[in-house]
Structure formats: C-alpha cells, structure tokens
Amino acid sequence: MTTNLPIDQMIDQMIDPGRGMISREIFVSSDFHREELEKLFTRAWLFVGHESQIRNPGDFFVSRMGEESVILCRDTQGKVHVFLNSCRHRGMKVCRYESGNTSLFVCPYHSWSYTTDGRLQGVPLYRVLYEGQLDRSQWSLIEVPKLHQYKGTVWASWDPDAPDFMTYLGDAVDHLDQVLDCRDGRPGGSEVIGLHKWVLPANWKFAAENFLGDTYHNPSHRSVDMIGIGPSARAGQSGRRDNEYAKGQHVWVSFPQGHGMHSVWMPEVFQYQPSYLQYPVVDEYFRHCFEERKRRLGDKARLLPFTGNLFPNTSYHGRQPRGLCVWHPHGPTQTEAWRFFLVDADAPAEVKDVLRRFYMRYSGPAGMTEQDDMENWLYATAASSGTIARRYPFNYQQSMGAYKRNDPLPGDVSTQMTEQSARNYYDVYARYLKGADWDTLIGRNNSVRQAAE
C-alpha cells in the first residue's frame, strides 16, 4: 500500500461508503488479506456445515474457517463440535478424509489420538516419555469457543466474546429462513445433497458482493437467459429460472451486521405461477407447497428469496437453485469456493432428481450461469492488481440514499436496484479491520451507524 497514515485513517481513506468509493487495494493487496484473516475471520460467525452431513455419532465432515481446516464432528454422545484440524504436538492434520465416521482421530505423524469430543487420548510411550510432564487434559484439539446450530446449519466463531448467533444474524433471519425452511413453510428440514469445491483466481469479496444484492450484473448472464436453461426450458421457456415471482416487488435489504439480501415482497394477494412445466409431478408438488406455505405463514409468506450474503462470506441462492456457498479466502487473489446444495429432505424422489439436475447445469464451475461470474471475478481481480489500477477506486454510487428504514420490512430496504448493501457491507468490513468492539460491529452502537450514513 502506498501510504504511511495510521491504520484507521488509511482504512477510512480506502473504504469510503459515504462517497461510494472503495479502493481496489482491498481486493488485491496481501496487507489487507492478512488483516482480514487476523481481524475478521477470527471473529465473525462463519458457516461450517450442515447437520445432514453428520447425522450419526462419530460422523465428521472436514470444513474450513477462513484459510484453516476444521473438523465438524458429532461426538459419540451426539454433541456437535468444531475443531481446528491440527495436532497439538506438531501440527499435522489429524484428518485428511473429507467425511466419514470414526471413534478416534489419529495423527499420522506421531500417532497422538483424539476422541470425537476432542480430548487427547493416546500418546505413544506416555509412561516412559511424558509421565509427570504432559497433562493430557490440557492438550485437546483446539475447539471453537462459539458454535450454533440453526435449522440444520452449523455456524462457529473463534471469538469467545462474539454475540450469540441469532443476534449476529439479526433481522436477516427472515430471509435466511426462506432458504432453510421446507418449501411448504415447515421450519428447517433441508438436507445437503452434494458439494462443489473449486478454486478460482479472484478475491473472495467479489463473490460475496455478487450475492449480496448485485442484481445489476444480470446482463453478464445474457447467454443463459437467451437460450433458456431453467426448470421449464424443455417446454420452450427462455430464462435461467422460472418466473415464480410475477407481480412481486423486488427488495434489496441490508442489515447493520453487514448482511445483504435480494428478496421479493409479494402483494397481499398472490397466486402460484406454474413452474417445472415439463414435469407435472414436480409442478404439482410445488403448487401444493406454495398453498401450504401461505396457509402456514400467513402474511410472512409474502417474502420470497433470490440471493443473499451473510457477513462475511456465506452466500445463498434461495429457490432456483437452492444452496449455500462459502467463499473461503485462499490468498489475496484466490478463493476456494464450497457450495452446499439443498433440498427438502422429505421431498419426493422425482422432485429431488429434477432439482439436482437443474442445480448442476446452473451452478458452480460446470454451471452454465455461474461460469460467467467466474470469468468476471477473475479478470476484475487481475485488472485491479496493477500499480496504476490501484490508484483508482471502484465506484459504488448506485442508488445512493434510495432506501427506507424498516419499510415494508425490517432493515434498510430499497425497492430499486442498489449498491446500498455493498456500501453497508464494506462499512462493516472496515469496522472489523479497525478492531471495533462487538456493539459497533453489529450496529448496536447507533451513533457510529448514523455517523457513517
């Protein structure tokens, strides 16, 4: 970076949501990357996995938090844990399988072994070499101090002082629920049917921001919209999805914790839009779910999801397709993306089959829609890395000020396309880099929030 200013001042200069300008440095510099790992990923709540991946005692799933490997594990008593995947003796990964079932994690290096609740159990030649020195109870696997399970999803934070997850989530919960709840409105009930993992040479924030509510990038998906790849494409419909939300009011909502969502607020009276046209059984299933959901949720059923991003790096697609995506930093200009595809666990087999096929042709590196995103993020990163490029900030001035607070939904709500969610996101991001206290980070400290506006 090119300045000798004190760090807080430098951050304010580079991240200026008030004027709608963000320095390219935060997308390319190794200094910012290091600061993020130290000050953001050590504190924020991060998505780790889904209970359906660890159904039985002894089940584990190896996940990531920031750039570090962690083990999501259900111990033999049924309790869920998240451990750093690193032996306390010399740091070797104690698990290099992606998932499975075990009663012990045995380190391949010197064979220290740990039970599924993290306790150090086996130390070879303990009596001869360690008796009286090594207190095994003090050398368990390193465990996250904060863990929360919400409607099947598992979240964790490395900060013992982090607010509880529901406070961190705030009013964004209403939007996340549209992803996690059954299509007929019953709470929870989703399962992971598969996982994509891939690396892309782009900064992780490009991806997070894309899901945060960047509807403006629609033209980059023109090819799929022209040819039609949606669930009704075989019946001749263009577009990359069904038009489920006809007559709905699009809303772009941001929250003081940094979350941002693009959802739809339907009119008081709204009808099911025929979908999945070439699959009568699936169409009928979703029609049934739609009516059930309205009956169950009443007015709340008016909220339907497109995309969103939970601060900092967990994005979702709400319906078509449906899943959570975590954008793990993997160096300053590289991201490791993990997408968890979701369906209702109790959906009929034919419904699940149609959905998984649609998910595969839409999403990820083999997906016809998202390939174009990857191309954009790669070359946006590459073309922002140069010395001259870094002198010029990105423009975030779209729909400045065009939002209402808590109308018609909680949060800062815009009814036109906006970069307000991005401005808000980087405002919160800057507070993490400045090491702010939790009240400031989650918007409890209103004076800070107002000053920023």
Next chain:
Amino acid sequence: MTAAQRLAWFALKQEIEDFLYMEADLLDQREFRQWLDLLAEDLVYFMPIRRNVKFGQQAEKENTRQGEGISWFDEDKWTLGKRVEQILTGVHYAEEPLSRVTHMVSNVRLLEVSPSVEEPAEVVAGCRFLVYQNRVEYESNTFVGRRKDRLRRHGNSWLIARREMILEQNVLLAKNLSILF
C-alpha cells in the same frame, strides 16, 4: 481367439480409435454442432466428483454416483445441446473469446464388444484423456483422467451412448469446466 477373430479385433480397435480421434478433433476444431450429431439421443454424460476417503472405501465412496446427488456433470444430450447453444450465442463470456483446446486421447482399449467382434453393435472403450485448455492470455488448465465410452453402431459410424469421465482431481483446480470433454 482364431486368427480371423484377432484380425477382426484389431480392425475394430482401429476403427474405434479413429472414431475417438475424429470426435476429439471436432471439439478442437470447434465444430460443436457436428460433435452433437455423434451423441445418441439417450446419452448419459457423467463426470463424478472425487473424494478423499479412507483406504478400503474407494469403491463405495470415492466417486459420486451417476443418477444421484451432485457431480461435475450428470446430464443428457439436451443439456449438452444447451451448452453448445450457449457458446454459439457469442455472449457466453466464460467461452468468449473461445478457449484454445487440445484433446489428447490415448491408452484406447476395447473393454466390451457385443454381440460379437465380427458384427459389433455396441462397444465399450476405455481410454485416457489429457485435455489442455488455454484461455485469453495467461490462463491454462490441464485436465487429466480416464474415460469410458459406450459406443453404438450407427451406419458406417458410431454414436456415443454413455461417456464417463474420471477427472484426477478433488478440489477442482480450474475456475470453470466450460469446455466439452
């Protein structure tokens, strides 16, 4: 095997190799529509995701399965037709400008021939692939793996009825799988 059978076997193997090389060449020459004509209407095009599993669980768990869950590809001719259509819009930015691609096919073996070598109606051929992709200026990817193709006699030529591609990667090391295999 009689001498005549051996001769028929070699002739068939040569014919299958020629077909696979011609097919690869169509892709490399970007003759995508002609390539689609080589696909049977009931084609299954499948590339599993490979997982790191404990020794002894490879057969059961290493690869995702065709017909269930999520793989890199588990699709049919209609979807591949869409992929071609998308490239031909000229605004599929992940392939615009087009990647430069070379498909190397080697280690070709006939794994199944039915009903007979003399009058083969269906052949399962195994091979290795090495696909090199170079894109824009500095992007390059090498995809290496095994392939198993079920080919069906069609007049003087063959149709691909099933293609299974085992890519030797776990986390995909390319940003996209925007090319055809």
